[in-house]
Amino acid sequence: MKQNKRQIQKETTRKLILQAAYKVYSNEGFDAATNRIAKEAQIAHGSIFVHFPTVEDLKAGLLEQFGMDINKQLHELSENCDSLEDILYAHIEILMKHQGFYKRLISESSFLPEQARYVYVSIQSTVSFHLSKVIEKYQKEGKIKMLPIHFVFNSWLGLLHYYLSNEELFAPEGSVLNRYKEELAGNFLKLLAI
Amino acid sequence: MKVCIACGMPMTKPEDYPMKDETKGYCIYCARSDGSMQSFEEKKEGMSEFIMKTQGLESSVAHKAAEELMRKLPAWEKYFEAE
Numbered sequence A: 001m002k003q004n005k006r007q008i009q010k011e012t013t014r015k016l017i018l019q020a021a022y023k024v025y026s027n028e029g030f031d032a033a034t035n036r037i038a039k040e041a042q043i044a045h046g047s048i049f050v051h052f053p054t055v056e057d058l059k060a061g062l063l064e065q066f067g068m069d070i071n072k073q074l075h076e077l078s079e080n081c082d083s084l085e086d087i088l089y090a091h092i093e094i095l096m097k098h099q100g101f102y103k104r105l106i107s108e109s110s111f112l113p114e115q116a117r118y119v120y121v122s123i124q125s126t127v128s129f130h131l132s133k134v135i136e137k138y139q140k141e142g143k144i145k146m147l148p149i150h151f152v153f154n155s156w157l158g159l160l161h162y163y164l165s166n167e168e169l170f171a172p173e174g175s176v177l178n179r180y181k182e183e184l185a186g187n188f189l190k191l192l193a194i
Numbered sequence B: 001m002k003v004c005i006a007c008g009m010p011m012t013k014p015e016d017y018p019m020k021d022e023t024k025g026y027c028i029y030c031a032r033s034d035g036s037m038q039s040f041e042e043k044k045e046g047m048s049e050f051i052m053k054t055q056g057l058e059s060s061v062a063h064k065a066a067e068e069l070m071r072k073l074p075a076w077e078k079y080f081e082a083e
């Protein structure tokens, strides 16, 4: 695809805004003002709205970009792993990479605009897609209990989210996921095992 | 990287394509058994089922989520144009 200079420029500014928004929302939460984002991106406040007419559009666009990144990373990581353990670790590894943003996302998801909340579902779908394939395989082979897939998935997410949202209780210094990943993944597997 | 036009899944190996046909723009999960692409209704139903089965969402929410997901994919553009 051939793009002219103006299109490239436009695309670059859009990326810059999304990167800045990612950083500001990670640090300050989703109610951070757009002028904070403009300052971080070192652009005029008004140019944010050239690319995203409303702040809802910006949040949805940011989540979409985040979803695409996660999708790609998870697909790559799960390419070579067919054990449930590998997938759980791949999931943790990706969340660790985006820990600040993801924490905001799970603690503030009910305050997000409706449009962005469906993007949140689609992000979790990417994870459940890879996990469910392995869970089904393991269940067929009689390696793990025949629990409903959504129950296994939601239990895993619930566990991770509980540790993440109470990070200061479990790991006042450093990353809670990094510190507990063996315990969480290891014991979760033991819970499922027959 | 190529991404499925109908569901957004990254397609990186022959097994990701229907009948391993890498010229196709859609993935194996968006194809019927004869290799043709599923219809809008078929895909929406399939995606909703998948969301309910793997995440346990309530049926109407899962259907809405599937529709919102499809809204952003090139294969279904014309279904949302009228809105």
Ligand SMILES: [Zn+2]
Pocket (backbone or CB within 6 Å): B004, B005, B006, B007, B008, B009, B026, B027, B028, B029, B030
């Ligand atoms: Zn597909």
